[in-house]
Amino acid sequence: RKEVGYITVGSEPFNELIGGGIETQSITEVFGEFGSGKSQVSHELAVTVQLPEEQGGLDAECVFIDTENTFRPERIEQIASAFGLDHQEVLQKIHIARAFNSAHQILMAEKVNELIQSGSNIKLVIVDSLMAHFRAEYIGRESLATRQQKLNQHLHTLQNIATTYNVAIFLTNQVQARPDAFFGSPTKAIGGHVLGHASTYRIWLKKGLAGKRIARLVDSPHLPEGECVFKITADGIVD
Numbered sequence: 500r501k502e503v504g505y506i507t508v509g510s511e512p513f514n515e516l517i518g519g520g521i522e523t524q525s526i527t528e529v530f531g532e533f534g535s536g537k538s539q540v541s542h543e544l545a546v547t548v549q550l551p552e553e554q555g556g557l558d559a560e561c562v563f564i565d566t567e568n569t570f571r572p573e574r575i576e577q578i579a580s581a582f583g584l585d586h587q588e589v590l591q592k593i594h595i596a597r598a599f600n601s602a603h604q605i606l607m608a609e610k611v612n613e614l615i616q617s618g619s620n621i622k623l624v625i626v627d628s629l630m631a632h633f634r635a636e637y638i639g640r641e642s643l644a645t646r647q648q649k650l651n652q653h654l655h656t657l658q659n660i661a662t663t664y665n666v667a668i669f670l671t672n673q674v675q676a677r678p679d680a681f682f683g684s685p686t687k688a689i690g691g692h693v694l695g696h697a698s699t700y701r702i703w704l705k706k707g708l709a710g711k712r713i714a715r716l717v718d719s720p721h722l723p724e725g726e727c728v729f730k731i732t733a734d735g736i737v738d
């Protein structure tokens with residue numbers, strides 16, 4: 500079994516909260532309201548995975564499965580420059596996959612296997628956002644079972660990539676309102692039990708005061724629940 504790798508999220512308290520960074524061989528899910536910073540963390544990781552290990556990266560490339568057209572190359576340029584990286588080179592190491600519907604999204608994840616087998620040094624797969632297509636396409640109680648089955652298949656593919664190739668999986672999940680009401684297992688209410696079981700780490704992102712953000716770790720198998728504060732700046736995620 501290969502050694503677990505860690506990718507920095509750009510903030511030390513945030514890294515500490517989740518046990519040292521985003522882990523390979525695991526699925527990490529961030530959920531929160533619109534504008535809570537899920538896509539910002541995704542962009543940050545797409546850059547930091549490329550850093551050398553001594554700077555919190557894995558000296559590797561990533562796949563960005565974009566379901567809602569949220570990928571912003573200009574944002575990558577800002578973050579890359581903040582790390583003193585050549586933004587052209589950084590962009591070349593982000594394999595963008597636009598997913599037009601849930602079937603396409605599932606296919607894109609499967610294609611990651613081929614990409615890795617053909618020699619790409621992929622250590623991170625981002626899906627931003629996981630549920631958007633599934634939610635839009637499978638409406639109503641009668642389609643819920645099919646949705647869960649398809650989602651399960653998708654997550655199984657991702658979990659397989661994580662364990663087979665020592666890759667980190669990072670998923671974003673938008674929730675409509677503050678999930679206080681079903682706190683404890685928010686994603687079970689949103690993505691269903693399938694997602695609840697697949698994610699090893701679940702992070703709830705909230706807006707704080709004065710432009711600050713709060714990350715809360717929930718339901719982790721071996722880390723204590725807790726919170727930290729971080730900021731989103733032009734340079735990316737900072738303490």
Ligand code: ATP
Nearest residue numbers: 531532533534535536537538539540731732733734
């Ligand atoms: P979600 O995916 O959770 O909806 P998001 O990260 O896509 O969130 P954005 O609206 O892109 O949402 O960004 C969220 C916040 O991040 C912004 O409100 C702003 O505070 C901050 N932010 C985004 N880009 C920059 C930037 N270039 N410089 C400084 N802050 C930024």
